[in-house]
Amino acid sequence: MASAFAYAPAPESRSVVDIAPSYGLFIDGEFTEAADGKVFKTVSPATEEVLSEIAQAGEADVDRAVAAARKAFEKWSALPGSERAKYLFRIARIIQERSRELAVLETLDNGKPIKETRDADLPLVAAHFFYYAGWADKLEHAGFGANPRPLGVAGQVIPWNFPLLMLAWKIAPALATGNTVVLKPAETTPLSALFFADICRQAGLPKGVVNILPGYGDTGAALVAHPDVNKVAFTGSTAVGKEIARTVAGTRKKLTLELGGKGANIVFDDAPIDQAVEGIVNGIFFNQGQVCCAGSRLLVQESIHDELLDSLKRRLSTLRLGDPLDKNTDIGAINSAEQLSRITTLVEQGEAEGAERWSPACEIPSSGYWFAPTLFTNVTQAHRIARDEIFGPVLSVLTFRTPDEAVAKANNTPYGLSAGIWTEKGSRILAVANKLRAGVVWSNTFNKFDPTSPFGGYKESGFGREGGRHGLEAYLDV
Amino acid sequence: MSDRLSVLKTYKLYVGGKFPRSESGRVYEVTDAKGKWLANAPLSSRKDARDAVVAARKAFGGWSGATAYNRGQVLYRVAEMLEGRRAQFVHEVADAEGLSKSKAAEQVDAAIDRWVWYAGWTDKIAQVVGGGNPVAGPFFNLSSPEPTGVVAVLAPQESSFLGLVSVLAPVIATGNTAVVVASERSPLPALSLAEVLATSDVPGGVVNVLSGRTAEIAPPLASHQDVNAIDLAGADDVLAKELEIAAADNLKRVLRPQPVDNWSETPGTDRLTAFLETKTVWHPTGSLGASGSSY
Numbered sequence: 001m002a003s004a005f006a007y008a009p010a011p012e013s014r015s016v017v018d019i020a021p022s023y024g025l026f027i028d029g030e031f032t033e034a035a036d037g038k039v040f041k042t043v044s045p046a047t048e049e050v051l052s053e054i055a056q057a058g059e060a061d062v063d064r065a066v067a068a069a070r071k072a073f074e075k076w077s078a079l080p081g082s083e084r085a086k087y088l089f090r091i092a093r094i095i096q097e098r099s100r101e102l103a104v105l106e107t108l109d110n111g112k113p114i115k116e117t118r119d120a121d122l123p124l125v126a127a128h129f130f131y132y133a134g135w136a137d138k139l140e141h142a143g144f145g146a147n148p149r150p151l152g153v154a155g156q157v158i159p160w161n162f163p164l165l166m167l168a169w170k171i172a173p174a175l176a177t178g179n180t181v182v183l184k185p186a187e188t189t190p191l192s193a194l195f196f197a198d199i200c201r202q203a204g205l206p207k208g209v210v211n212i213l214p215g216y217g218d219t220g221a222a223l224v225a226h227p228d229v230n231k232v233a234f235t236g237s238t239a240v241g242k243e244i245a246r247t248v249a250g251t252r253k254k255l256t257l258e259l260g261g262k263g264a265n266i267v268f269d270d271a272p273i274d275q276a277v278e279g280i281v282n283g284i285f286f287n288q289g290q291v292c293c294a295g296s297r298l299l300v301q302e303s304i305h306d307e308l309l310d311s312l313k314r315r316l317s318t319l320r321l322g323d324p325l326d327k328n329t330d331i332g333a334i335n336s337a338e339q340l341s342r343i344t345t346l347v348e349q350g351e352a353e354g355a356e357r358w359s360p361a362c363e364i365p366s367s368g369y370w371f372a373p374t375l376f377t378n379v380t381q382a383h384r385i386a387r388d389e390i391f392g393p394v395l396s397v398l399t400f401r402t403p404d405e406a407v408a409k410a411n412n413t414p415y416g417l418s419a420g421i422w423t424e425k426g427s428r429i430l431a432v433a434n435k436l437r438a439g440v441v442w443s444n445t446f447n448k449f450d451p452t453s454p455f456g457g458y459k460e461s462g463f464g465r466e467g468g469r470h471g472l473e474a475y476l477d478v
Numbered sequence: 479m480s481d482r483l484s485v486l487k488t489y490k491l492y493v494g495g496k497f498p499r500s501e502s503g504r505v506y507e508v509t510d511a512k513g514k515w516l517a518n519a520p521l522s523s524r525k526d527a528r529d530a531v532v533a534a535r536k537a538f539g540g541w542s543g544a545t546a547y548n549r550g551q552v553l554y555r556v557a558e559m560l561e562g563r564r565a566q567f568v569h570e571v572a573d574a575e576g577l578s579k580s581k582a583a584e585q586v587d588a589a590i591d592r593w594v595w596y597a598g599w600t601d602k603i604a605q606v607v608g609g610g611n612p613v614a615g616p617f618f619n620l621s622s623p624e625p626t627g628v629v630a631v632l633a634p635q636e637s638s639f640l641g642l643v644s645v646l647a648p649v650i651a652t653g654n655t656a657v658v659v660a661s662e663r664s665p666l667p668a669l670s671l672a673e674v675l676a677t678s679d680v681p682g683g684v685v686n687v688l689s690g691r692t693a694e695i696a697p698p699l700a701s702h703q704d705v706n707a708i709d710l711a712g713a714d715d716v717l718a719k720e721l722e723i724a725a726a727d728n729l730k731r732v733l734r735p736q737p738v739d740n741w742s743e744t745p746g747t748d749r750l751t752a753f754l755e756t757k758t759v760w761h762p763t764g765s766l767g768a769s770g771s772s773y
Contacts, residue, residue, distance in 0.1 A: 127614065143606065145746075238729070245726035250719030257729065414728065433759045443761045450613035454621050454756050459706070460729045465756050468611055470621065478748070 026197035028068035029207025035060035045111035057213035072208030081137030088133030111333030131451035132172035150178035152230030160186035190214035256464025261417030264410035265295030271422035293418035343392035350385035416458030492672030494533030495682015511576025522690035537683030542653035546601035553597035574664035625653035627706030638664035648749035665689035707731035
């Protein structure tokens with residue numbers, strides 16, 4: 001089945017991107033070594049090839065970066081909004097110009113298919129800067145009072161699943177509102193943030209306004225705990241989010257958290273099956289399922305379970321797993337060995353607990369970190385694969401009989417980030433959407449993102465919104 | 479007249495629309511500003527707090543599902559009922575806060591007007607903070623505010639009535655349900671407010687009022703897994719930090735204590751929006767392509 005259609009390889013050229021053998025921290029407009037000289041390697045998850053050696057920020061570096069951001073804050077926040085806007089517009093335009101280079105870079109460092117970095121990540125990154133650029137000189141019209149003020153220095157910690165897009169979600173609104181930032185990219189995907197530092201240079205952004213500190217969790221912990229940070233923004237796991245909430249307790253730091261999810265994708269018996277199947281596939285296999293808002297629980301109305309599963313399995317058999325740089329690739333590499341082992345453990349537990357595992361025939365490359373698209377049937381709500389975020393290409397299928405049962409099952413989770421509804425009946429969409437405790441509800445579509453559309457969770461998926469007018473609030477003293 | 483012995487009121491908790499004593503059987507002495515005995519108030523236990531959360535959760539579906547117009551009328555009804563019992567509250571606030579009759583009357587009038595103010599907000603806040611989003615694609619995309627859920631409210635310690643109303647009304651205006659911990663030293667106006675709420679068409683469980691030691695009742699609320707948010711207005715800095723740490727366990731929305739000099743000033747929308755979630759719903763619109771309609 002795997003070779004139903006044999007496609008010739010169609011790799012995107014790597015020559016468009018020039019990765020240096022080593023990179024420093026970006027502090028106060030300069031690339032610099034870590035104070036203690038520590039470095040770490042970043043690898044391509046598809047090949048395990050070392051891409052570059054990166055300076056690893058420690059506490060002394062966090063101090064330096066926060067001091068640089070503090071110093072830059074005075075002038076940056078005093079700049080007329082229209083001037084800040086122009087810097088952000090410049091950045092948006094340079095990202096568009098360099099988007100092919102950045103897409104290839106992101107695919108190399110993250111392992112996701114070039115199809116996604118080229119058609120989703122990079123266009124959204126540029127759009128996000130372009131959108132918030134326009135807000136910079138209109139803040140008094142945003143509904144936060146006549147003269148909303150920035151908070152100061154923002155400490156931002158982002159994940160590895162959408163490295164540059166998460167950077168854009170953090171930096172664009174922070175700068176538009178007049179804050180300065182210290183951002184820590186994830187340890188497995190530091191490269192695009194460091195290339196972004198170069199874009200700041202090209203845009204002529206004043207030094208110290210953006211500082212980039214690659215490192216591991218301890219670097220992030222030092223950043224959020226730093227006494228001179230006024231704002232903490234984090235995207236990542238719920239466990240770390242809770243730890244950060246404890247860290248900032250009792251301070252005046254403003255906190256926004258965008259955390260995990262266990263999204264329910266609900267398919268009613270009147271749904272257009274072919275469209276629903278595409279939505280299910282997009283919902284859980286986009287970015288190898290390493291998406292906080294993934295539709296990782298499929299809730300199917302019992303009467304169409306068999307029909308839907310047949311179609312879904314047929315569709316999964318046509319997915320192409322392999323070289324992320326190949327333009328035909330649907331499923332790329334898992335981001336790291338650590339993540340692969342987490343996925344593997346949970347999947348093994350799913351089998352051990354009695355759920356039925358299925359994957360299409362699928363050739364796994366001999367090097368790199370890979371996981372075949374997987375679905376589980378006969379899953380109950382008690383199974384760990386129905387409760388825990390797997391963050392991988394693994395779909396748990398549950399059934400329901402009535403809309404009320406679907407809603408109850410969908411909401412039966414501590415998370416509340418995303419949900420999907422598939423039905424041709426308009427009133428059912430609106431009624432169910434109304435009852436779902438989730439921040440984003442996709443009806444007859446899934447995994448759509450836009451800079452104008454607020455994104456964020458209910459319950460333990462975090463608080464605060466990114467995107468749209470709502471996204472400004474996180475960075476304003478209101 | 480002067481010979482008549484007055485009838486004293488037994489102050490009770492307000493939980494699930496009923497007026498129970500504390501399950502612990504405990505009370506504590508409440509005195510006026512000069513130390514004169516006023517009443518015994520229930521000294522709530524952790525179990526009372528948990529019972530109140532259960533009641534608030536049970537009431538959440540109905541209250542959050544009521545129309546905004548309906549909630550507005552119910553809040554307005556609270557103002558109507560308070561107006562009729564104005565003299566009683568002036569008396570209680572004067573005793574509780576050591577105010578002159580005229581100063582206490584100002585507090586009570588402002589509190590009544592505050593209910594009216596928030597009554598008018600119930601069906602307007604969604605248009606102010608929500609709306610359509612112009613996404614770059616053929617999609618209908620709408621963001622709407624929704625209530626966070628069960629909110630624990632630590633009422634301000636000093637302003638026993640106006641402060642209490644100022645933190646409670648915005649929580650329930652948007653459809654949340656509340657567990658209120660009354661001012662520890664001056665709980666009587668809060669306990670009497672419960673009697674007004676009970677006769678104002680506020681469904682049982684939407685507001686639950688506990689009296690007692692804030693430091694005893696607040697921690698089980700802050701760590702309760704079925705409480706969605708907490709307003710720390712009535713906590714001092716040390717307690718506030720401890721509660722914020724406990725609240726992180728299920729990522730409650732936390733409103734930290736804000737310095738308030740004058741509760742009489744017209745509030746902004748901050749307290750309304752502090753306990754709202756934003757839900758964004760997408761749907762394809764279809765579009766007209768070169769080959770014709772796709773809808």
